[in-house]
Amino acid sequence: MDTLENIKQQIADNAILLYMKGSPNAPQCGFSMRASQALMACGKRFAYVDVLSNPDIRSELPKYANWPTFPQLWVKGELVGGCDIIMEMYENGELKTLVDEAAAESEGDAE
Numbered sequence: 001m002d003t004l005e006n007i008k009q010q011i012a013d014n015a016i017l018l019y020m021k022g023s024p025n026a027p028q029c030g031f032s033m034r035a036s037q038a039l040m041a042c043g044k045r046f047a048y049v050d051v052l053s054n055p056d057i058r059s060e061l062p063k064y065a066n067w068p069t070f071p072q073l074w075v076k077g078e079l080v081g082g083c084d085i086i087m088e089m090y091e092n093g094e095l096k097t098l099v100d101e102a103a104a105e106s107e108g109d110a111e
Contacts, residue, residue: 003056003057003060004060004064006056006057007057007060007061007064008064010047010049011074011077012077013047014046014047014074015075015076015102015103015105015106016039016044016045016046016047016073016074016075016099016102016103016106017046017047017048017049017073017074017075018035018036018039018046018047018048018049018071018072018073018074019048019049019051019057019061019070019071019072019073019074020032020035020036020048020049020050020051020070020071020072021050021051021052021070021071022050022052023036023048023050024036024037024039024040024048028050028052029070031069031070031071031082031083032070032071032083034083034086034087035071035073035082035083035086035087036048036071038086038087038090038095039073039086039095039099041090042090042095042096042099042100043096044099044100044102044103045103046099051070058070065079067079067081067082069082070082071083071086073085073086075098075099075102076102076105080098
């Protein structure tokens with residue numbers, strides 16, 4: 001599977017997906033740390049991909065997403081945005097609503 005197909009598959013398979021530097025428990029940059037902390041505070045499980053250990057994804061995803069930086073949050077197959085957007089949505093309550101809806105839908109799919 002080529003890198004672009006892999007990216008599309010990851011986005012399709014995960015209702016809530018964060019492409020970040022490092023992992024939620026060991027982020028490798030401040031932006032990834034803030035984004036993952038905001039997501040964790042929403043209280044739902046989410047998938048993540050460490051772009052530092054996946055250099056092919058790190059180079060291809062910005063072209064596919066038309067978004068140059070990391071982290072990138074994808075919810076239900078749509079790019080939500082990066083750290084600033086995630087933090088703004090977290091602060092105004094939109095992120096929790098979006099995450100709750102996506103988690104509820106994906107749990108419904110599993111039944």
